[in-house]
Amino acid sequence: MSSTTQQYGDLATQLLTESRRSTATDTLLKYNDVLVRAVIREQRQLEALLQAGLAAAPDTDDDPGAPPNPALSTVLLYQTAINRNKRCLLAYHAHRIERLKDLYWRVGGALPLLLSMAAPAAQTAGQAHDSAHAPQPAAAAPAPADVRSKLSPHEVDFLRSYNASLLALRTDAFSSATAADPGAPSEDVDLMAPIDRPPRGLTVHVRVVRDCGVVHTEQGAIDFRRGHRFLVRRGDVEHLIVQGYLEEA
Amino acid sequence: MADSWLNADLDAPYAGPSFVDRASSEVAEETPFQQLIRHWMNERHSPDILTGQEILLGRILDHVRKQSDDVQLLRADPDSSEEEHFRIMLVQTEVERVKFVVRSYIRTRLHKIEKYARWISATPESHEKLSKAELDHARRYARLLEYHLTQSVLQSLPPEQRSLTDSVPFMPPMIPEPDKMRPVFVHARQQCPPVRLPDGTAIAMEKGRISLTPYYVVEQLLARGEVELI
DSSP, X not given: OOOSSOOTTXXXXXXHHHHHHHHHHTOOOOOOHHXXXXXXXXXXXHHHHHHHHHHHSOOOTTOTTSOOOHHHHHHHHHHHHHHHHHHHXXXXXXXXXXXXXXXXXXXXXOHHHHHTTTOTTOOOOOOSSOGGGOOXXXXXXXXXXXXXXXXXXXXXXXXXXXXHHHHHHHHHHSBOTTOSOSSSOOBSSOTTSOOSSOOOOSEEEEEESSOOEEEEETTEEEEEOTTOEEEEEHHHHHHHHHTTSEEEO | OHHHHHHHHIIIIISOOOHHHHHHSOGGGOOHHHHHHHHHHHHHHOSSOOXXXXXXXXXXXXXXXXXXXXXXXXHHOTTOOHHHHHHHHHHHXXXXXXXXXXXXXXXXXXXXXXXXXXXXXXXXXXXXXXXXXXXXXXXHHHHHHHHHHHHHTGGGSOGGGOOSOXXXXXXXXXXXXXXXXXXXXXXXXXXXXXXXXXXXXXXXXXXXXXXXXXXXXXXXXXXXXSEEEO
8 A cells, every 4th residue: 555664543543552541540641633633634545545446446236247346355445444543533532531521520520620720830719619720739639730731622612511511400400499599509419529438427637738718617617728637527628628629637 | 396306317217227127128118218229229230221210319309408407407506405416416427428329329320321322312212211401411412422523533534434323344333322231130129020031041030039130131120129230
């Protein structure tokens, strides 16, 4: 064929290797735009070759006695390569989506937090709910640093829409209609809270690893300053633990 | 007055008999929370999406809400005794545990719904198992995924290669669907009518028996609540 050192499908195999690596090391690798484009180029080239091959092959379907057309095996080869490449491309993207969703759930659905993770040392001590500008402490979660730069623009869009869809689901299904103020989320069950382990007890000892300002809890307002320790109700601070502001001590 | 309801509530819906007792207890005696636990385990073990337990969930959530309100009320009452405080704590802990199961149940369903979103959109028979909100989410998610794949990959490919529903011989279909052949462990909660195994023989599971079968064999029994997955 045209290329000397490479077979069709080599590039796509590289894509798959990346996916496997990503799973094996539990990290999110950077979106490999160059490689994806290269595979897509190969697809176009293959399609052209395929069409040429089809045009060259006379139609012998009507005549069952005719010897098999030698061009058919060429066509089959191209078609197989095309199918495989396409499958690899889609698998690569679908795999990334799964990983992104994992990350999304791991930070308790705090999308702004996820996207801005490890933004350069922003010491924002705002409200706890305004987590948009707070960096994720590196040690708190296996979530990799600087997620945003590893995503393709389409993936950011996907996450945004996904977030919106889940929000709609939650408002549709699990919010109590009795809430007095519409602004506050009034869920009976916080879907985003972790489901790894059932709760052991009501309260939890936490160590503050990052300032998160004054938070209103059942015992009153607590000013979470870095390095301090508190004994608080788990339900009050669950989201802060998930997002990496507090650590269970 | 506080005493009476706290006692009643602690005994009734949540603090049920342990797992071992549960296996031997009668079906009719299941409390709502035990039912939820059973549906939760079924859902977690089943490859397919099971019928959603909206009514049960609603009942439990109503109860949780009521108890939380009562707890708030009691905590605000300065006259409550030390012993009452201890009971309040127990109730609160129990509420948290119930919430955990509810959460896990919903999330398990959600995971499967997203996994099979495109199959759900294309299969009307699966719709009745989902709540309206879940179905909406499944549709949105299927659209979202297709849109994303189109944007990232398919639109750059030649027009002949853009379909998301190819069926190529010897390749798995492009729309993932639940694998009903997957083996599951089932525990018979009562005497079951005979089911046909893949090799053609039939077995009737008596109460308490545990078997390993492909999921589709026990699908109907599970839907009727005669068996549970473990």
